[in-house]
Amino acid sequence: MRVRLLLLAALMLASCSESPKPVEKASAPEKPAEPLTGRQAFQQTYPAARGWANDCEPMRIRSFNLAQIKSENGKAPAWEVLYVSQSRGRARAYTWSAIEAEGGLHKGVFAGHEESWRGPSGQEKPFLVASLKIDTPEALETAISKSPDYIKKPGNKPPVSFILEYTPRYPDPAWRVFWGESISSAEWSVFIDATTGQYLGR
Numbered sequence: 001m002r003v004r005l006l007l008l009a010a011l012m013l014a015s016c017s018e019s020p021k022p023v024e025k026a027s028a029p030e031k032p033a034e035p036l037t038g039r040q041a042f043q044q045t046y047p048a049a050r051g052w053a054n055d056c057e058p059m060r061i062r063s064f065n066l067a068q069i070k071s072e073n074g075k076a077p078a079w080e081v082l083y084v085s086q087s088r089g090r091a092r093a094y095t096w097s098a099i100e101a102e103g104g105l106h107k108g109v110f111a112g113h114e115e116s117w118r119g120p121s122g123q124e125k126p127f128l129v130a131s132l133k134i135d136t137p138e139a140l141e142t143a144i145s146k147s148p149d150y151i152k153k154p155g156n157k158p159p160v161s162f163i164l165e166y167t168p169r170y171p172d173p174a175w176r177v178f179w180g181e182s183i184s185s186a187e188w189s190v191f192i193d194a195t196t197g198q199y200l201g202r
Contacts, residue, residue: 033069033077033098033107038136038162038175041079045094046129048109052092053085057126061164063136065181066101071159074137078105084117084126091117127166127173131195136162136175139192143177146199150179150188158187170200 036044038061049056063076071077078097084090093112097105120126140160144151158180166173172195180186191200 035069035071035075035077035098036079036096037075038063038079038139038164039132040135041076041096042081042132044096045079045081045083045109048111049081049083049092049094052111053083053088053090055087056083056085056092058082058129058132058164059084059091059124059126059166061162063162064097064101064103064105065159065161066097066099066105068101069098071161074135074140074160074162076136076162077101086119088114089117089119090114123165123167123169125166131166131173132164134175134192134194134197136177138197139175139177139194142192142197142199143190146190147188161186164194172196174200 042058042061046058058081060080060082062080063071064078064080065071066077069077077099078095078101080093080095082091082093085092092114095105095110095112097107097110099105100107139162161178161180161182163176163178163183164173165176170191170193172193175192175194176183176189177192178186178189183189190202192198193200
């Protein structure tokens with residue numbers, strides 16, 4: 001009898017000393033990939049570019065359309081921002097992509113290879129970060145309002161693409177908003193001032 005009582009006490013002590021098992025938390029579902037505006041993509045890549053060269057300046061921003069994620073309302077699923085550094089004499093492209101995709105696009109921010117750069121020449125030149133005041137949704141809205149004849153044309157239209165450049169043609173950097181995958185094959189193309197939002201023409 002005494003042995004039984006001792007065994008029972010030992011079992012009760014062991015059960016009391018066991019720590020409660022933690023409740024497993026259900027993992028939150030992964031947020032679906034979403035496209036970004038041109039300025040948002042620039043803001044994603046800029047810190048990485050500053051880590052490469054503290055004096056880096058943007059020279060070109062362009063969008064990519066992907067089959068997996070729809071481009072809409074001035075947003076695109078992938079972007080490339082070309083930066084240049086006066087002190088290094090180098091140029092480097094950084095991409096942001098919502099997903100892994102063909103064409104060397106990796107999810108998140110990815111740095112490309114460095115290339116030599118001898119300063120502004122030809123048509124393109126770097127622009128100040130502060131001059132990028134107009135984002136792609138605003139540029140698209142203005143482009144649509146200034147293109148009524150094209151917008152009213154029947155039939156399906158190609159996806160909208162964006163390129164931001166600073167050339168001698170205009171006093172400020174300008175968004176080229178075009179309907180098509182490339183400038184050469186675009187059905188319609190207009191320019192919007194990236195600082196003032198003004199319609200500049202075709």
